[in-house]
Amino acid sequence: MKASDTDQQLVQRAQRGDLRAFDLLVLKYQGRIAALVSRYVFDPGEVEDVTQEAFIKAYRALDKFRGDSAFYTWLYRIAANAAKNHLVARSRRPGADATVEDAEGYDEAGALAEGSSPEALAMGDELAAVLQQALDNLPDELRAALMLRELEGLSYDDIADVLGCPVGTVRSRIFRAREAVDQRVREQMSGESGFR
């Protein structure tokens, strides 16, 4: 199984009308979609509006999603179109947003750096530092399991082969590693929005 299977499972439930499943997809992807939208739209309030609109459109079109591409790729197209439509509508009014051509010409890393507020950039740096510390403090067997999963993208079966332990143990180690990291992150960043 891959991480995209998670999306497929949640999409199938959402297609049957389970809003809780779609809510998990929103929570998972809203940051990345907001980052995409911010390539086109500079005003933070409008970024939220367009991001929200993109997810609502995606839910309404969910019946048409057949799983031929990854859910995120499909969602990405919807969000990009929503942002472009917003720009087209915006061009009829005075404003300082990027043109479609400007946004298309941006490289993502540059756009992210330019679009991010200093606070967001600082928070990213702080999170990275806290994470490094939390990972360093993990017992070796927990850190190995988590890294093989997060960085190498291995399945639990493959991790079990690599580490020479049962799949259930892998699952438990990854869970415990995440718990430890999560606790550390919450302690260190409890004052930051999005980390409470």
Add this chain to the structure above:
Amino acid sequence: MTSTDKDTEALSALMDGEAQELELRRALDAIDRAPALRSRWQRQHRVSAAIKGQRFADPSVDVSRGVREALEAKSRVNRNPVWSMAVAASVTLAVVMGGQQLMLQDTHIQPLVAVNELSGAVVPVSGAQPVQASLGVRSLPVENRQVMPTPSSSANIAAVYERLARDRYMRLNGRHATVAAQSHPAPYISYVRIPEPQPEE
């Protein structure tokens, strides 16, 4: 391991695409009971992205509540009995109008009434040859029967049906338009096709 730990572990497995259907249901139910798990899901995805070296433009963006409220509102509208009635009325109207059209197309065929020359009734069946209901009597060939046009004014009946259908259509159409205007949450936005930027993955 406590029940909460099991729920959290199921959520962790779900993150990795390693949860079975039963665990998925368990995780969704658990999130309903404990909203803290919802925050945990979001936080752990951010941590996961950070481990991979990805960075979001602004981690404080949270549209999940707005999305959910909008979708729940839409769902309520769909469950509204007035909406259901409007849809049912539209379907009924379509059936009535369709039937009406078929009747009007058939008016050039004169309904036949066969007058039986022998004992037994002859039942006119639209679109079929007359059927003789007789007891022990050989049925007559159709050509031998005396056939005359229906005395009833089918054209008048058709006109009355059409007027009734039109009246009903006008009445329901107004109601349908009102309900549709109230329930459609987003205005029409024209679609533009522009070359796609490349996705991140």
